[in-house]
Amino acid sequence: MNEPTKQPAATRTAFLDSGTLLHVWLKAVVPGRAARLDLSLDGRAVASAETDNIEEFAFRVLDTTAGGMAVLTWEPQTTSLSVVYAFRPDTVMADGIMLLTHNETNAPPSPSPLYHFVPPFGWMNDPNGFGRFAGKPHLFYQHYPHSKRWNNMHWGHAVSDDFLRWRHLPVFLFPSEDISQRPDGRGGAYSGSAIAAGDGAIRVFFTDKMENREPEEQNQWTAVSADAIAAAPADLIVPRRPEGLNLTRDFRDPYVFKGPDGRWKMLLASRDREGGVVLLYETADPAGAKGWHFLGILHRENRFGMKAAECPCLVPLGHTGHSETRWALIVGLLTSRCAETGRRNLTTATVGRFDGRNFTPEFEQELDFGTDAYAFQAFSDGDVVVGIAWLANWAEISRQIDYQSAATLPRQLVLRGGSLCTPPVHSVTSLRSGMLDTQALQDGGRMDLGDGAVEILLELAAPGSAFKIDFEHPDLEFGVEQNADGLAILYQASADRTSPRYLARGARAKSLRIFLDRGSIEVFADDGRWTGTKRLRTFAAVRAGRISEGIENLTAAAAWQLRL
Known part of the structure; x- marks a missing residue:
């Protein structure tokens, strides 16, 4: 032989x-x-x-x-x-990691998105621990390094100077030794948040999950990183669900923030037999390291056939010590479905007052009418609030297929005219590398979009003016339209089933900023009064755009090629 x-x-x-x-x-x-x-x-x-x-x-x-x-x-x-x-630990914050090898199963998308954040390898979903530490924005995220499919959770990590240009850092959190033995999706270091811990250190909070663990599958842990690169061993801080609430095993996504009374608060996502609930915890410990105790249910949501509340965050839309300050509570509604449009996994933003113990809603709106801005996480960055989301949601994802994902453009949260507006951060203008000739677009002709990384600005004659812009793409048909129903992203998710309507009902926009990249479209109407995000099913470049309806309502147009 x-x-x-x-x-x-x-x-x-x-x-x-x-x-x-x-x-x-x-x-x-x-x-x-x-x-x-x-x-x-x-x-x-x-x-x-x-x-x-x-x-x-x-x-x-x-x-x-x-x-x-x-x-x-x-x-x-x-x-x-x-x-x-x-x-090198002493230079990685400035230089990032140097990737020496990966394999086909965990390779980054090729071609990659040109200006959206993508992981250097493997799978990514929820942003975690989004914040500014030692003067620089940091983004942690749910991560599985070894394939482009969801599996046992790690935390990836990146740092930036401007929320747009990211340097990849070493993997930050790992599953337990037992879970790391086989790729069976049993658990790991699930979503959470981070706070500054002094002298450049970062304290993270996360859910540790182990499927079928008794008495709790999910509980809450904290760990400190003195160098903002590697986490020290974690400590258990919330070992079990509060008693007497008839909660399911869903008990995750700790979001820690400073309340108006100066104490650290923690939101946790769960559900009971009636629907999703957001739980509120508190500690008097200045470091947030211990002493966490349950205060009560902060918010309840049981509409749209949802399974559980997910990834809650609560941010002040103004100075936290002012009695008139409004707060925005943002919650992902897992498995929710809008009966009118067929959209899945909605995210709600409820604006109201928060006194440190109770949240009193004043109005509610949907955060994103395209729904592919899921697991949104925000923080107070000085005088502004900045947030970011996973540019996807669970409606079009399967554990049986590879899925390349990205993060949305970072957005501000601004209370304006009785609405929560989410325009992109100001630094996005730094992506503009050169203007495109929009004359063809204004004449009703075909405007070439180069490599497909583009920002398009449209001004309409009046609020609610009807128009339609179609985009030429090698793999699909999509566009943006405004009519009597409102503002919509026109997109067919797949050829073999009816697509949802990605519609902001009743929107009456006058100006639009449309961001196109390989694999995505983001629409910001009237400076973020209506925001829609859609992940496209391929990473091919958009080739061209054309105003196919309402050319008479277009009063101005500008377009820029975008570069990091």
């Missing part, structure tokens, strides 16, 4: 400075034969990583010590690599 042909060793080469660390995930291919990755520097063997696990990739850390020309070597017959990246 002939022996199987031995494959040549695989290698990756890079020059690494002294003090560089490598994060490695590897898995055994053959039962009983260990996976192994060897690291040499300038021809000298210095370190190796091994695992016997054939089910899931094991995490290892290698230290280059002196630095030099590094060569990574492994045998494909016995070793599968998921991800290897390198970084």
Whole structure:
């Protein structure tokens, strides 16, 4: 019998400075034969990583010590690599990680979105811990490194100077050792939030989930990172659900913020037998590290056939110490469905007063009529409130298909004229790299959109003026329309089923900013009075736009190519 042909060793080469660390995930291919990755520097063997696990990739850390020309070597017959990246802890905040290798199953989208945030590899969903720490915006997010499908949860991490241009940082939180043994989706480090902990440190709050764990599948933990790169071991702070409320096992998504009384508050998402509930906790501990106790149910939502409240956040729309300050409570309604339009997984924003214990609603509106701005998380950034969301929702996602996702453009939350407006952050204008010729668009002709990364500004003759703009795309038909029903993103989710109507009923917009990127459209009407976000089902570029109806109602148009 002939022996199987031995494959040549695989290698990756890079020059690494002294003090560089490598994060490695590897898995055994053959039962009983260990996976192994060897690291040499300038021809000298210095370190190796091994695992016997054939089910899931094991995490290892290698230290280059002196630095030099590094060569990574492994045998494909016995070793599968998921991800290897390198970084220096003292410079990673400025430089980001250097990705050395990934595989086909966790590769980033190709072509990628051109100016929206995407993970460097693997799966991403909810934003977590969105905030400014040591002067810089940080974004943590739900992450599975090893494929483009949801699985056991980690926290990814990135840092920015302007909310738009992000540097990828090392993976921040990991599932427990038991959950990390196999890719069975049993749990991990679920969604949460973060607060400043002094001297550049960050304290994070998250839900630890382990399916079928007794007495609680989900409970709440906190961890501190002194360097904002790696988290110290976590502490359990809310071990179980409050008694006497008949809550289901849904008990997650801690959002921690400073209340008007100066104490730390925590929102938790849950549900009972009637619908979704938002729970309120409090601590007198200035660090937020301990002493959390339950105050009561802050908010209840049981419409639209929803399953549970998710990802709640509560932000002041003004100075927190002022008695007249309004607060915005934002909640994702898991499995909700609008009977009128067929849209799924709605997000509501309720504006009212919050005294530290009770929330008194004054009005409510939908946060995004396109619904693909889910798991929205916001924070007070000085005098403004900034939020970001997952540019998707669970309506079009399956664990059986790969799904490339992104984050929305960051948005402000502004109370104006009795409405909560969500315009994009001011820094988006820095993306404008050059104007496009809009004369064809204003004449009713075809306007070329270059590489598809575009901002289009339309001014209409009067509020509610009818118009329609169609976009030319190689894989689908979509556009934006305003008529007597309101403002809509026209989009067919798939050819074999009826698509929802992505409609802001009753909207009467006069000006629109339309942002197109590979894989998405975002519409901001009347400076965010109506906002709609839709994830497109492919990452092909939009080729052109044309005003097909209402050209007589168009009074001005401008368009810019966008670049990071």
